[in-house]
Amino acid sequence: MKIDELLIPQLKKRHDLSDSEWAIWEHRTWNIHRAVLVWSPAQTPTDYSEVSEAIRNKIQQTQKVSWWRGMGFGFIGIFPSLPKGIEACVDDIDVRENAKGTWQWSVICLGSEKAAVGAHMWMQGYLTPTYQTILSQFEADGYKVASFKKEKDKLTEFLTYALQLPEFQNESSTQPSAQTMTGR
Numbered sequence: 001m002k003i004d005e006l007l008i009p010q011l012k013k014r015h016d017l018s019d020s021e022w023a024i025w026e027h028r029t030w031n032i033h034r035a036v037l038v039w040s041p042a043q044t045p046t047d048y049s050e051v052s053e054a055i056r057n058k059i060q061q062t063q064k065v066s067w068w069r070g071m072g073f074g075f076i077g078i079f080p081s082l083p084k085g086i087e088a089c090v091d092d093i094d095v096r097e098n099a100k101g102t103w104q105w106s107v108i109c110l111g112s113e114k115a116a117v118g119a120h121m122w123m124q125g126y127l128t129p130t131y132q133t134i135l136s137q138f139e140a141d142g143y144k145v146a147s148f149k150k151e152k153d154k155l156t157e158f159l160t161y162a163l164q165l166p167e168f169q170n171e172s173s174t175q176p177s178a179q180t181m182t183g184r
Contacts, residue, residue: 002028003076003134005082006083006130006133006134006137007025007036007130007161009128010127010129010130011025011027011034011036011066012025012026012027012036013025014026014062015149017062019035019165020037021039021040021041021042022037022058023037023038024036024037024038024058024062026063026092026112027126027163029069030069031068031069031133032069032140033063033065033066033069033070033071034061034071034072034073034074034126035059035071035072035073035074035078035101036073036074036075036076036125036127036130037055037058037059037073037075038073038075038076038078039051039054039055039058039075039077039078040078041079042080043080043154044079044080044081044083045079045083046083046084047083047084047085048083048084048085048086048087048088048089049085049088050083051077051083051089051093051180052088052089055092055103055143056100056101058072059100059101059127060072063101065099066155067099069103070097071101072100072101072104072125072126072127073101073102073103073104073127074103074104074105074106074107074127074130074131075105075106075107076106076107076109076134077106077107077108077109078109078111079108079110080110080111080112080141081110081112082110083106086108087133088121088147088149089106089108090148091117092106093105093106093119093120093121093150094121094122095122095150095151095152095153095156096153101120102121103120104120104121104125104127104128104131105118105121105127105128106119106139107131107134107135109138109143113144114141114143114144115143115144115145116135116138116139116143116144116145116146117145117146117147117148118131118134118135118145118146118147118148119147119148119149119150120121120148120149120150121149121150122149122150122151122156125126135147138184139180155171
């Protein structure tokens with residue numbers, strides 16, 4: 001499968017990387033910054049913690065995360081075999097905004113086994129269609145595919161529920177709108 005072809009519709013490839021194991025695709029405007037990192041190491045890292053560390057380091061080295069627009073990213077790892085502790089990949093997915101870049105999803109691919117596993121955060125966003133397209137293409141290419149969703153943490157779950165309570169609904173409807181406040 002040509003991952004590059006799947007990323008072209010939404011993202012542009014960066015050509016300023018000197019490391020041939022990495023490819024970075026991104027979409028950046030004044031109010032949105034999204035990226036997909038693709039890593040194809042020649043040797044599988046021994047432990048998944050090395051993968052997690054490498055990704056966060058690559059984000060720090062190559063992306064300018066700005067407070068005013070945030071930065072979200074996905075990761076595609078193409079490995080010869082599974083690193084030890086791979087189940088920790090779900091722990092890396094953020095459940096809310098992260099000041100160092102919000103890790104929205106990961107896809108781990110084992111070409112030799114024709115298997116791909118994805119994990120996505122509970123919220124859908126700009127990169128969600130890219131995630132879904134990648135997994136669909138793997139499936140169309142005959143791979144065994146699994147996808148998991150990382151649920152909200154307890155705080156986000158509580159706040160989401162609380163905002164649906166009638167007390168919050170009534171307060172928000174009685175607040176003056178921005179148009180009323182500016183006189184338009």
